[in-house]
Amino acid sequence: GAVVSQHPSWVICKSGTSVKIECRSLDFQATTMFWYRQFPKQSLMLMATSNEGSKATYEQGVEKDKFLINHASLTLSTLTVTSAHPEDSSFYICSARYRGQTEAFFGQGTRLTVV
Amino acid sequence: KQEVTQIPAALSVPEGENLVLNCSFTDSAIYNLQWFRQDPGKGLTSLLLIQSSQREQTSGRLNASLDKSSGRSTLYIAASQPGDSATYLCAALSGNTGKLIFGQGTTLQVKP
DSSP, X not given: OOOEEEEOSEEEEOTTOOEEEEEEEXXXXXXXXXXXXXXXXXXXXXXXXXXXTXXXXXXXXXXXXXXXXXXXXXXXXXXXXXXXXXXXOEEEEEEEEOTTOOOOEEOOOEEEEEO | OOOEEEEOSEEEEETTOOEEEEEEESOOOEEEEEEEEEOTTOOEEEEEEEETTOSEEEETTEEXXXXXXXXXXXXXXXXXXXXXXXXXXXXXXXXXXXXXXEOOOEEEEEEO
16 A cells, blocks of 8 residues: 655654644655544544645634644645644644545654643 | 444453454445554554445455445454454545544454
């Protein structure tokens, strides 16, 4: 299957700082990327969908000014958590899909801890 | 709005048992249904994907079935092993929104 690489795998940051998470499709062009959030012992909740070259579409209840998503190329999407707070601590996972296909491929996830 | 439910939430079985994990979805307008495995603190490993036109998919000791009309899918694990211990997630790709909606997962423990 196709490979999606997410970086970093874990990050610890101070409250009030911003953190950027990268999601790369290594061997295919990802026309659509998805960002999910997972709290401990809970399932994945879709945060936003991004299509290459256009603005991301956020799910209800997700603050677009806090979770900045950029999908500037067909192989890279970034999620920036701005002014992070302890309640933003979570596991963030991206997935990618290429045009005309319905299967999505997932990154390894990023564990964010805000102290 | 698509909702995906998994039963049971947790399951503990002795090694060697065959077991079935259940997944139900409310909207039958799906492109496909996918089963994933997630180990603690790790990302997702795709196990099986069933297209909406298919009835089942098999990979090794795993068999997944799909009944769109009743909104159900099952994951059958044969001859379970301690290494199968993990959380299993099912996810339905909505034909209306193009979004992949996840169930809450079933945490499986296989005891040696």
